[in-house]
Amino acid sequence: MEILLIIVSAIFVNNIVLAQFLGICPFLGVSNKLSTASGMSLAVCFVITLATAVTYLLNKYLLVPFNISFLQTIAFILVIAALVQMVEIVLKKTSPSLYQALGIYLPLITTNCTVLGVAITVVTKDFDFGFGAARMLGYGEAVLYAFATSLGYGLAMVLFAGLREHLALNDVPKSFRGLPIALITVGILALAFMGFSGIA
Amino acid sequence: MTKLQLITKGLVKDNPTFVLVLGMCPTLATTTSAINGLSMGLATLFVLFLSNMAISAIAPAVPDKVHIPVYIVVIATFVTLLQFLMQAYVPGIYNTLGLFIPLIVVNCIILGRAEAFAARNGVIDSACDGLGVGLGFTASLTIIGMIREILGSGSIFGWKFISGDGMLAFVMAPGAFLVLGYLMVLFNKYLKK
Numbered sequence: 434m435e436i437l438l439i440i441v442s443a444i445f446v447n448n449i450v451l452a453q454f455l456g457i458c459p460f461l462g463v464s465n466k467l468s469t470a471s472g473m474s475l476a477v478c479f480v481i482t483l484a485t486a487v488t489y490l491l492n493k494y495l496l497v498p499f500n501i502s503f504l505q506t507i508a509f510i511l512v513i514a515a516l517v518q519m520v521e522i523v524l525k526k527t528s529p530s531l532y533q534a535l536g537i538y539l540p541l542i543t544t545n546c547t548v549l550g551v552a553i554t555v556v557t558k559d560f561d562f563g564f565g566a567a568r569m570l571g572y573g574e575a576v577l578y579a580f581a582t583s584l585g586y587g588l589a590m591v592l593f594a595g596l597r598e599h600l601a602l603n604d605v606p607k608s609f610r611g612l613p614i615a616l617i618t619v620g621i622l623a624l625a626f627m628g629f630s631g632i633a
Numbered sequence: 634m635t636k637l638q639l640i641t642k643g644l645v646k647d648n649p650t651f652v653l654v655l656g657m658c659p660t661l662a663t664t665t666s667a668i669n670g671l672s673m674g675l676a677t678l679f680v681l682f683l684s685n686m687a688i689s690a691i692a693p694a695v696p697d698k699v700h701i702p703v704y705i706v707v708i709a710t711f712v713t714l715l716q717f718l719m720q721a722y723v724p725g726i727y728n729t730l731g732l733f734i735p736l737i738v739v740n741c742i743i744l745g746r747a748e749a750f751a752a753r754n755g756v757i758d759s760a761c762d763g764l765g766v767g768l769g770f771t772a773s774l775t776i777i778g779m780i781r782e783i784l785g786s787g788s789i790f791g792w793k794f795i796s797g798d799g800m801l802a803f804v805m806a807p808g809a810f811l812v813l814g815y816l817m818v819l820f821n822k823y824l825k826k
C-alpha cells in the first residue's frame with residue numbers, strides 16, 4: 434500500500450515540475466516538439482534513477498559514517514556529473530541508436546536540477562509523502578521514488594509538448610508570443626494538477 | 634563599458650529573469666512571499682558575486698577540457714559556505730527556502746555568467762557583473778514575490794492589509810507560472826524594444 438502511495442504521490446500529487454518547480458529550464462526549453470520532449474524525458478528518467486541509486490549509498494555508507502555530511506552538495510554534483518559522462522560513453526558503445534535519439538540532451542542533464550533535487554530529497558531524514566508520518570526512506574523506496582518522480586516529469590513534459598504543438602498553430606498576440614504564453618499554459622496545467630492533491 | 638554600466642545592465646537590459654530567462658526553478662518556487670523572494674535573490678547574489686570573482690581569477694590556469702567540472706566545484710564550495718552561514722545566522726529563512734539553497738549549484742545563471750563573462754574578463758569587472766546580474770535577479774524575485782503575496786495572502790512583506798485569506802492559488806504552484814507569464818508580457822510590451 435505504501436509503495437502505491439509513493440508512486441501516486443510522486444507522479445501526480447507532488448509532480449516534480451508542476452508542484453515542486455524542479456527542472457523548469459529543460460521543461461520550457463525542449464517542449465516545442467513531442468518527439469524531443471519524449472527523448473528528453475527518457476534520458477532524465479534513466480539518469481535520475483541511476484543517480485539516486487548511487488548517491489543514496491554514497492550518503493549512507495560514506496558521508497554519514499565519517500561525519501562529513503556537509504560535503505553532500507559537492508559530492509552529489511560530482512557523482513551526477515561523472516555518471517552522466519559514464520552513461521554517455523556506455524550508451525555510445527552499446528546502444529548507438531538510443532545514443533543518437535537522446536543526442537544533446539544527455540550532457541545537459543548535469544545541470545538539470547531534478548537530478549540533484551531528487552538525490553537530496555530522498556536522503557533527508559524527514560521525508561514526507563504528503564500522506565503519513567515523515568520518516569527516512571529505505572533504499573528500495575528511494576530508488577522507486579526517484580523512478581516514479583521521473584515518470585511524473587515525463588508525463589508533464591509530454592502533456593505540455595502536446596499542448597504547445599497546438600499552441601503553435603494559433604494566432605497569439607505579439608507580447609504573449611513565445612515564453613509568456615507557454616508559462617500561462619503551464620499555469621493552467623498546474624491548476625488542473627492541483628486537483629490531484631484532493632486524493633490525499 | 635564602465636563599471637557602473639556593468640552593474641546596471643543586469644537590472645533591465647540583461648535581466649536574468651525576464652530577458653535571459655535563466656534560473657526559473659528558484660524564481661517560481663521561492664517567490665511565495667516578498668521576503669522569501671528577496672532572501673533567495675540575496676543568497677544567489679552572494680554565490681554569484683564570489684564565484685564570478687574566483688572563476689575569473691583562476692580561469693587562465695584551468696585547462697579547457699575540464700573547465701566545467703572545475704567551475705561547478707568552485708560554485709558548490711561557495712554554496713556550501715552559504716549553507717553554513719545561513720544555518721548559523723538566519724535558520725528560519727534557511728528552513729523556508731530548504732532544498733533550493735543547495736540547488737543554487739545547478740542554477741544556470743551562475744554557471745552561465747561564469748562561462749559567458751567571468752572566464753573572459755578581469756576580477757573587478759567580473760565582480761561588477763556578478764553584482765549587477767545578482768541585483769537584477771533579486772529585484773525580479775522580490776517583485777514576483779510581492780505580487781503573489783498581495784494576491785495570495787493579502788499582505789505585503791508580512792504586513793496584512795485585508796482580513797481573511799487571499800486567493801490561495803497564487804501562493805501555490807499555478808500562481809507562480811501565471812504571475813511570471815503575465816509579468817513577462819508587460820516586460821515585453823513596455824521595457825523591451
